[in-house]
Amino acid sequence: MADSQEEKLVSIIKEKFEDQVVLVEQLYDFLTITLKKDKIVEIIRFLYDNPETKFQFLTTITAIHYPHTNESRTVMGQASNIVVDTPAPEGKIALMYQLHNLYSNERVRLKIYLPESNPVVPTLTTVFSAANWMEREAYDFFGVIFEGHPNLKRILNVEDMVIFPMRKEYPLEDQTRDDKRDEMFGR
Amino acid sequence: MDSTTTDIDKVIPEEKQYSYLNLGPTHPATHGIFQNVLKMDGEIIVESEPTIGYIHRAFEKLAERRPYNQITPITDRLNYCSAPINNIGWHMTVEKLLNVEIPKRVQYLRVIIMELARITDHLICNAVIGVDTGALTGFVYMFQQRELVYEIYEEICGARLTTNIGRIGGFERDFSPKAWEKINKFMKEFPLVLKEFENLLSRNRIFMDRTIGCGGIKADRALNYSFTGPNLRAAGVDYDVRVAKPYSSYQDFDFTIPVGLNGDVYDRFMVRQEEMWQSLNIIKQAMDKLPEGPFHAEVPEFYLPPKEEVYNNMEALIYQFKIVMGETDVPKGEVYHCVEGGNGELGFYLISDGGRTPFRLHFRRPCYIFYQAYPEIIKGSMLSDAILTMSSMNVIAGELDA
Numbered sequence: 313m314a315d316s317q318e319e320k321l322v323s324i325i326k327e328k329f330e331d332q333v334v335l336v337e338q339l340y341d342f343l344t345i346t347l348k349k350d351k352i353v354e355i356i357r358f359l360y361d362n363p364e365t366k367f368q369f370l371t372t373i374t375a376i377h378y379p380h381t382n383e384s385r386t387v388m389g390q391a392s393n394i395v396v397d398t399p400a401p402e403g404k405i406a407l408m409y410q411l412h413n414l415y416s417n418e419r420v421r422l423k424i425y426l427p428e429s430n431p432v433v434p435t436l437t438t439v440f441s442a443a444n445w446m447e448r449e450a451y452d453f454f455g456v457i458f459e460g461h462p463n464l465k466r467i468l469n470v471e472d473m474v475i476f477p478m479r480k481e482y483p484l485e486d487q488t489r490d491d492k493r494d495e496m497f498g499r
Numbered sequence: 500m501d502s503t504t505t506d507i508d509k510v511i512p513e514e515k516q517y518s519y520l521n522l523g524p525t526h527p528a529t530h531g532i533f534q535n536v537l538k539m540d541g542e543i544i545v546e547s548e549p550t551i552g553y554i555h556r557a558f559e560k561l562a563e564r565r566p567y568n569q570i571t572p573i574t575d576r577l578n579y580c581s582a583p584i585n586n587i588g589w590h591m592t593v594e595k596l597l598n599v600e601i602p603k604r605v606q607y608l609r610v611i612i613m614e615l616a617r618i619t620d621h622l623i624c625n626a627v628i629g630v631d632t633g634a635l636t637g638f639v640y641m642f643q644q645r646e647l648v649y650e651i652y653e654e655i656c657g658a659r660l661t662t663n664i665g666r667i668g669g670f671e672r673d674f675s676p677k678a679w680e681k682i683n684k685f686m687k688e689f690p691l692v693l694k695e696f697e698n699l700l701s702r703n704r705i706f707m708d709r710t711i712g713c714g715g716i717k718a719d720r721a722l723n724y725s726f727t728g729p730n731l732r733a734a735g736v737d738y739d740v741r742v743a744k745p746y747s748s749y750q751d752f753d754f755t756i757p758v759g760l761n762g763d764v765y766d767r768f769m770v771r772q773e774e775m776w777q778s779l780n781i782i783k784q785a786m787d788k789l790p791e792g793p794f795h796a797e798v799p800e801f802y803l804p805p806k807e808e809v810y811n812n813m814e815a816l817i818y819q820f821k822i823v824m825g826e827t828d829v830p831k832g833e834v835y836h837c838v839e840g841g842n843g844e845l846g847f848y849l850i851s852d853g854g855r856t857p858f859r860l861h862f863r864r865p866c867y868i869f870y871q872a873y874p875e876i877i878k879g880s881m882l883s884d885a886i887l888t889m890s891s892m893n894v895i896a897g898e899l900d901a
Contacts, residue, residue, distance in 0.1 A: 339832065339833045339834070340595060340596075340832065340833070340834045340835075341595075342833075342834075342835055344833070368722065369722060369725060370725050371725065371837075371844070371846065371863060372846060372848065372861070372863040372868075374848060374861040376850060376858075376859045377859075408848070410835065410846075410848075414722075414736070414738055417743050417744070421835070440723060440725065441720075441723045441724050441871075441872070441875075442723065442724045442725035442868055442871065444871055445867065445868070445870075445871040446868070449867075453559070467551065467552060468551065468552035468555040468900060468901070469552065469555065470552075477557070477560060478559060478560055484557075484560055484561065484563065484564045
């Protein structure tokens with residue numbers, strides 16, 4: 313039952329946006345669709361309006377930073393294979409949208425990958441009012457620029473902060489301290 | 500209220516003079532650290548600009564540095580009025596990642612604890628609505644009952660407010676006879692007090708006049724703002740994670756989801772009130788049907804072995820050491836788990852890269868998401884209604900700011 317629902321959803325998206333779908337996977341109990349970044353808002357709008365999908369509830373938006381690594385070990389399996397249109401290899405910032413259809417109780421996670429140096433994506437506030445603060449949080453912590461956002465400024469951190477603290481290059485603890493060496497803490 | 504808004508519209512804009520009021524960050528009426536700069540036209544709010552983040556503690560960043568069992572105390576401090584729900588929600592997220600089968604007894608015990616937590620969460624909110632409308636009496640009685648629940652927590656895990664209850668895989672120990680005694684005492688006493696509290700307020704003419712039609716939001720706006728929990732149900736949408744996606748054996752219990760109609764303060768009050776009755780009902784069913792069995796699952800990599808084992812058994816010693824030092828690797832994966840928290844869908848989005856800490860952990864905090872509708876709700880209402888609206892939405896600063 314559940315499987316066929318998900319297959320149906322994938323075919324609906326593929327029918328309209330065939331060239332946009334990069335990867336479809338089932339991660340635990342969650343259907344995850346990786347898309348190209350260009351038409352993300354149009355796709356969500358389409359899923360919202362389409363009477364067969366009715367994804368009219370936005371559960372959450374969040375960003376994930378995948379830094380570029382030279383190691384052969386991939387950070388997240390598939391994720392590091394997603395091609396982002398930049399010449400030099402660089403890190404990626406993923407945006408994750410979780411949508412929920414409250415009528416049929418289906419959920420879907422949409423992921424897009426943005427280049428680390430220039431993470432720009434259109435805002436989703438035109439579809440969901442709830443996206444406002446979720447996007448501000450993604451901007452505050454990851455520096456994702458949402459074009460057309462009504463009030464894109466920091467939300468939880470102080471306004472004069474200059475870094476985007478959730479990016480992986482900013483370690484949690486103060487790196488200038490030498491009294492807390494990792495090996496002493498089993499790290 | 501309608502007559503006043505039309506009066507404003509008649510005035511020519513140039514003649515209007517607005518005053519600005521800084522409500523918060525610390526104000527006794529806001530029950531937490533919230534700042535709102537209100538643009539006021541007399542006593543009517545024209546615009547408001549909320550500022551949040553005063554107690555931001557970087558939990559998501561912190562979680563990327565901590566082993567899985569050390570993240571539980573972080574979750575305590577999200578919604579501290581119902582900390583056990585957060586703890587257990589986190590445990591279940593990790594268990595989902597590890598694909599652990601949880602014994603039925605643990606699931607039922609968890610349901611009991613989570614419903615007790617829901618009762619404490621709702622009773623604080625409803626008692627505070629009473630206080631903000633001028634009825635302090637109910638508050639005092641309800642807080643005595645909260646004390647009883649905190650004593651139950653204390654008997655089970657040793658802590659009261661920030662509980663850190665349970666472990667990945669189950670509970671640290673089975674409930675003691677003393678704990679059952681306290682639960683039984685609570686189950687006997689609380690309905691009487693709750694009934695009395697309800698008699699004080701629910702059909703009270705003054706309370707009804709004060710709260711009906713105050714701070715309302717329509718269902719379509721509430722959905723567009725991704726409301727969940729009692730605030731959404733008060734607007735008339737019967738979405739509850741316990742039913743939509745049952746976890747921890749909620750499908751075994753028989754309960755109803757109360758819904759409101761207008762999404763105003765009164766409906767929120769009544770929805771929470773009925774949910775407390777339903778929670779009592781669930782606890783009773785869970786206690787009656789409680790199966791025998793172990794109080795934790797077999798996950799030796801995460802569940803601390805008993806101390807006597809550590810001294811006598813090589814493997815137990817190794818596991819003890821690895822858990823305490825946080826050296827246990829987990830499988831790679833990406834998992835989302837949600838539970839019905841005191842305020843709505845509390846979600847944990849966890850990405851593991853196979854290391855000892857999460858690669859990324861995101862909390863879907865219901866407060867953070869519905870608080871952004873606050874300016875829209877209070878627009879055009881009185882200042883005192885804004886205070887009441889905030890307390891009835893049960894915005895918890897810890898959950899808001901993470």
